[in-house]
Structures are given as C-alpha cells and as structure tokens.
Amino acid sequence: DAKTTQPPSMDCAEGRAANLPCNHSTISGNEYVYWYRQIHSQGPQYIIHGLKNNETNEMASLIITEDRKSSTLILPHATLRDTAVYYCIVRPPGRNYGGSQGNLIFGKGTKLSVKP
Amino acid sequence: EAGVVQSPRYKIIEKKQPVAFWCNPISGHNTLYWYRQNLGQGPELLIRYENEEAVDDSQLPKDRFSAERLKGVDSTLKIQPAELGDSAVYLCASSLSAGPTEAFFGQGTRLTVV
Numbered sequence: 001d002a003k004t005t006q007p008p009s010m011d012c013a014e015g016r017a018a019n020l021p022c023n024h025s026t027i028s029g030n031e032y033v034y035w036y037r038q039i040h041s042q043g044p045q046y047i048i049h050g051l052k053n054n055e056t057n058e059m060a061s062l063i064i065t066e067d068r069k070s071s072t073l074i075l076p077h078a079t080l081r082d083t084a085v086y087y088c089i090v091r092p093p094g095r096n097y098g099g100s101q102g103n104l105i106f107g108k109g110t111k112l113s114v115k116p
Numbered sequence: 117e118a119g120v121v122q123s124p125r126y127k128i129i130e131k132k133q134p135v136a137f138w139c140n141p142i143s144g145h146n147t148l149y150w151y152r153q154n155l156g157q158g159p160e161l162l163i164r165y166e167n168e169e170a171v172d173d174s175q176l177p178k179d180r181f182s183a184e185r186l187k188g189v190d191s192t193l194k195i196q197p198a199e200l201g202d203s204a205v206y207l208c209a210s211s212l213s214a215g216p217t218e219a220f221f222g223q224g225t226r227l228t229v230v
Contacts (some may be wrong), residue, residue, distance in 0.1 A: 032216050043120075043207050043221030044159065051216070084128065087158060091216075102214025103172060106158035 003027065004088045009111045010111050014083075018075040022088030025069045031062060031092050035073045036105070037084040044087065044106070047073065078114045085109040119143070121223035126130050127226045130225055134196035137225045141189070141210030148185060149219065150193050153206040165191065168213060198229045 005023040012018040024033065035048040047105075048055055048062045055062045059076040075082055087109040092102070121140040129135050141148050146167050153154035160179065163173045167188035176183065180199070185191040196204055205226050210217040 015213070043209070043224050046218035047214065049218070087159075103148065103161055103164055103167070104209070104219055105161060106151075108158050 003090045004107055005107075006086075006088050006107065006110045008108065009113070010114050011041075011115055012075075012078045014114055015077055016079060018073075018078040018082065018112060018114070020073040020075075020086050020088075020112065021070065023070045024087075024088070027068050027090050028092065030044045031040070031090045033060065033062065033071050034089040034091055035060070036087045036106075037082075038109070039084045039086070040083075047086075055112065069083050080114050080116065083114045084110060085111050120208055120210050120220050122136075122206075122222035122225055124225055125223060128226075128230060129198055131200055131229050132197040134194065135227060136195075137193045137206050137208075137212075139191045139193070139208030141191070141208070141223060142220055145210035145212055145220075146188070147185050147211045147214045147219070149193070149207075149209040150183060151209065153205045153207060155204075159213050163195070164190070164214070171214075188211050198227075200229050203227055203229045218226075 032051050034051050035047040036044040038044045047059050048057055050062045050064055064071045087106050123138050148165040148220045152162055153159045163174055163183050165185045168185050176181045181194045181195055205224040207224045209219045209221040211217050
C-alpha cells in the first residue's frame with residue numbers, strides 16, 4: 001500500500017507557483033521521497049527525488065521537512081502543460097534488495113489543473 | 117537514445133482470448149517493472165525484475181497472468197484467458213537498478229476486453 005497522503009486535486013493559475021503537499025508520517029530513515037507526474041494518456045514521468053535535503057532540478061524543487069514527515073513539490077512557474085496527476089512516493093533505496101523493498105508504489109496522486 | 121518501448125499501443129480482444137504485451141527497456145537497465153493502471157487510479161505494480169529474476173511477483177494474478185524476461189533484457193507479459201476486468205493500461209518501466217535512481221516508463225498498452 002502507498003505510504004503517502006495527497007490532496008485529490010488542486011488548481012493553480014498559469015505563471016504562478018504550484019505547491020503540491022504530501023504527507024508521509026510513517027517514512028523510515030532510509031526511505032527516499034520521489035515525485036512523478038502523469039500527463040493524460042502518457043506513462044508516468046520522473047520529476048525529482050530526495051532523502052533529507054531539499055533538492056532542485058530544471059523541473060521542480062522538493063522541500064522536505066526536518067522531521068521528514070511531509071514534503072512539498074514546487075513548480076515555480078506553472079504552465080498549462082503542467083496539468084497532470086502528480087504522485088508522491090516513498091521508497092527504500094532497494095539496492096540489491098529482494099522482495100518488495102525496491103518497488104515503486106503509486107497512490108492516487110493529486111490532479112493538478114493549471115488554468116489560464 | 118530510445119526510451120522504454122512497448123507494443124502494441126492498443127489491443128482489443130474478446131474475453132477468454134489470450135493476449136501478450138512486449139516491453140523493450142532502456143539499454144543497460146537491470147530493473148524492469150510491469151504495472152496495470154485502471155481508469156482514474158494510480159499504476160498498480162504487478163511484477164518487478166532484477167535482470168532475469170522476478171524478485172517480486174506477489175501482486176501478479178498467477179492463475180491467468182504470466183511474465184518472462186529472457187536474458188534480462190526484453191520482457192513479455194501474458195494474460196490467458198483474458199477477462200472483462202482486465203481492461204486497463206499496462207505500463208512497463210525500467211531503471212538502472214532498484215536503488216535511488218529514476219524509473220523511465222513506456223507509453224503503455226491500452227487493453228480492451230469485450
């Protein structure tokens with residue numbers, strides 16, 4: 001089962017920052033926080049991931065709280081093309097692990113609608 | 117470099133018929149996943165491979181679903197016989213390893229069972 005809680009939907013005005021929250025209160029010390037998004041009729045697309053520190057790449061920023069129980073994905077200047085379902089996933093490192101520890105488990109995500 | 121390639125993109129079959137989906141992962145990627153996605157839901161993991169070994173197939177309905185990854189490269193997911201409830205999008209993904217790396221997804225195969 002997914003270990004994260006996300007709001008089912010959010011709206012954002014085009015050009016404004018989109019801040020997508022995620023609660024993961026049961027996260028373990030070695031589990032990473034991943035974000036993916038899925039645009040309609042496409043496969044999920046990786047956005048960013050982090051362990052403890054905040055991370056930034058060309059797509060987004062990931063802010064993880066100090067206690068690591070929640071995080072926020074920030075799209076700094078949302079465009080219409082950012083309309084998608086955004087998934088927050090917690091995942092153990094899984095390196096050379098068997099069983100379920102390397103799995104990427106999706107929940108229902110947040111449907112972000114960017115409006116003109 | 118080509119991404120994860122899946123075929124076919126669409127498939128319509130009658131119930132009780134067999135169907136197979138094919139996935140070609142990114143070259144050099146050891147980890148391969150198969151997911152099923154129903155309308156309005158997130159992807160549901162069916163099976164994960166590390167090279168040619170199925171390390172987690174606990175969510176694969178083994179009475180009708182089977183999968184293989186010969187030589188640790190391409191993979192095939194089969195359903196026999198298909199049921200109406202199997203209508204969904206079947207997604208394949210690959211990553212360098214099961215470690216903290218990104219997974220790349222294919223476009224998926226949309227299966228309709230009538």
